[in-house]
Amino acid sequence: MNFSITLKIWRQKSEFDTGRFVSYNLDHVSPDMSFLEMLDTLNVQLEEKGKETVAFDHDCREGICGACSLYINGEPHGPDRGTTTCQLHMRRFKEGDVIYIEPWRAKPFKVVKDLVVDRSSFDRIIQAGGYISVNTGNARDANAIPIGKTKSDLAFDAAACIGCGACVAACKNASAMLFVSAKVTQLSILPQGHPERYDRVSKMVSVMDQEGFGNCTNEGECEAACPKEIKKENISRLNREFIVSKVKSAFSS
Amino acid sequence: MSKNCAVLDSSIGKKVIMAITGALLFGFLLSHLAGNFLMFCGAEAYNNYSHALVSNPLIYVAEFFLAAVFLGHIINGIILTVRNKKARPVEYAMTQSLGEKSIASQTMIWSGLIVFYFLVIHLVTFKFGTDVSPASADGVRDIYSLVVARFSEKIYSIFYIMCMIMLGFHLSHAIQSLFRTLGLSQPKYLAIIKVLSILTGIGIAAGYCIFPIYFGFIK
Numbered sequence: 001m002n003f004s005i006t007l008k009i010w011r012q013k014s015e016f017d018t019g020r021f022v023s024y025n026l027d028h029v030s031p032d033m034s035f036l037e038m039l040d041t042l043n044v045q046l047e048e049k050g051k052e053t054v055a056f057d058h059d060c061r062e063g064i065c066g067a068c069s070l071y072i073n074g075e076p077h078g079p080d081r082g083t084t085t086c087q088l089h090m091r092r093f094k095e096g097d098v099i100y101i102e103p104w105r106a107k108p109f110k111v112v113k114d115l116v117v118d119r120s121s122f123d124r125i126i127q128a129g130g131y132i133s134v135n136t137g138n139a140r141d142a143n144a145i146p147i148g149k150t151k152s153d154l155a156f157d158a159a160a161c162i163g164c165g166a167c168v169a170a171c172k173n174a175s176a177m178l179f180v181s182a183k184v185t186q187l188s189i190l191p192q193g194h195p196e197r198y199d200r201v202s203k204m205v206s207v208m209d210q211e212g213f214g215n216c217t218n219e220g221e222c223e224a225a226c227p228k229e230i231k232k233e234n235i236s237r238l239n240r241e242f243i244v245s246k247v248k249s250a251f252s253s
Numbered sequence: 254m255s256k257n258c259a260v261l262d263s264s265i266g267k268k269v270i271m272a273i274t275g276a277l278l279f280g281f282l283l284s285h286l287a288g289n290f291l292m293f294c295g296a297e298a299y300n301n302y303s304h305a306l307v308s309n310p311l312i313y314v315a316e317f318f319l320a321a322v323f324l325g326h327i328i329n330g331i332i333l334t335v336r337n338k339k340a341r342p343v344e345y346a347m348t349q350s351l352g353e354k355s356i357a358s359q360t361m362i363w364s365g366l367i368v369f370y371f372l373v374i375h376l377v378t379f380k381f382g383t384d385v386s387p388a389s390a391d392g393v394r395d396i397y398s399l400v401v402a403r404f405s406e407k408i409y410s411i412f413y414i415m416c417m418i419m420l421g422f423h424l425s426h427a428i429q430s431l432f433r434t435l436g437l438s439q440p441k442y443l444a445i446i447k448v449l450s451i452l453t454g455i456g457i458a459a460g461y462c463i464f465p466i467y468f469g470f471i472k
Contacts, residue, residue: 219354
């Protein structure tokens with residue numbers, strides 16, 4: 001049965017605007033709607049009234065691209081674990097609910113407009129070292145290097161990261177260490193990524209710091225909020241790789 | 254900035270400094286607690302132990318090292334906290350706890366600063382405090398009587414106990430954090446490390462609280 005809700009949405013004209021919450025009442029919300037479809041409905045209504053629509057990020061709406069964000073009632077990607085906002089459905093809410101919707105809040109994630117934030121800082125971290133430089137051949141060569149089951153599973157789990165930024169949003173320190181650790185793990189434990197592993201971790205952490213992300217205080221909020229359930233043990237691995245990288249570089253010079 | 258300074262200024266570098274200095278301070282806490290237990294062996298044993306420590310010329314080296322470790326831990330902790338606050342200039346209107354966030358983990362800077370305040374009071378009271386009875390002919394300070402006199406003031410004992418609870422609180426998150434920061438925790442041992450961390454916090458706090466409770470409220 002359809003129901004009515006109250007939305008408290010963060011509206012901000014641009015990076016330079018201070019921003020504020022604006023309240024909207026939305027009727028006839030179907031429990032079968034996805035959360036983003038509910039926002040689409042609101043936007044249609046706003047457009048009909050000649051008002052500015054709410055800007056929010058979205059792309060595939062299949063939970064795999066990492067474009068959608070939204071901090072819903074104090075939780076990145078809303079109340080469901082292991083899913084993105086686009087996979088959240090209105091059946092998780094009920095008549096009369098008040099839903100707060102905020103953008104990811106972190107210094108490196110500047111608000112572009114309303115709920116849209118600039119996540120290009122993640123791209124710059126990847127550009128610093130999230131790649132391999134060796135030629136790995138064509139698709140048929142993928143199985144030419146045997147890799148143990150444990151390592152391939154670890155690398156695959158880390159590679160599931162879609163770079164949405166929920167880890168940063170959830171962390172009380174706005175730390176990007178879960179994201180960086182997933183990328184470092186994915187590349188460093190496989191033979192193809194092995195030769196550059198210490199250089200990579202050093203460069204990626206350096207850019208992460210320059211971008212202004214906070215530091216991990218080992219509270220595991222990132223892992224709980226991650227739609228791809230990236231494990232916090234990766235952060236331990238990131239720390240280990242970084243320490244070894246710096247010790248090696250101290251002795252090699 | 255030189256290469257080494259850059260490492261120490263990096264996010265993980267700073268975390269590693271916190272972990273290593275924290276581990277050293279934990280070692281100090283253990284040895285200090287072991288020394289405290291000599292109080293139960295009588296005034297002479299405790300005073301002689303104290304005298305042996307302060308009359309050793311190496312004490313100056315040890316004290317300098319300890320002060321450097323304390324300052325390194327405190328200054329780094331403050332820098333990290335300030336940086337973490339700066340990383341989120343606008344706070345959320347609503348937040349929910351999803352992971353392992355605890356009161357202890359969220360108040361590390363405050364429990365740490367309370368312990369630092371306690372440390373200053375502690376040094377003023379005992380290390381530089383006025384003795385209740387004069388030193389003996391061979392220069393042995395009667396630190397035992399000073400400790401007993403201070404703990405017999407109930408207000409002081411309560412203050413001491415509260416600060417030790419804060420220290421235990423700090424340690425309950427610190428120990429597990431240390432392992433994870435240094436990359437030493439494996440997923441299968443993490444649950445054990447977390448339990449040990451809490452037990453260590455309780456153990457250290459209880460260990461130090463024995464003295465104000467015994468000398469302030471029982472004896």
